[in-house]
Amino acid sequence: MALTKILNSNIGESFTEMYGIAVELEAGIEHLKIIHTNGGNDDVSKEDYDKLIDLLWAATGYSFSIENGHFIITI
Secondary structure: OOEEOOOHHHHOOOOOEEEEEEEEEEOOEEEEEEEEOOOOOOOEEHHHHHOOOEEEEEOOOOEEEEEOOEEEEEO
């Protein structure tokens, strides 16, 4: 399995986390999935990276929620 290593030195001091948004099908129902790199410490498989529909480089500490049908990112 190929891995995409996220290195802090490659993305700058203020961007230490990669958050990716993916849609997965489970039991016939689509689910939103957030894939992240644990502060740049974790690898992301090429398979997971390739299925991302959106990508966000940011500092750590973001949280994600869905409220009244709206996708919310909280810093």
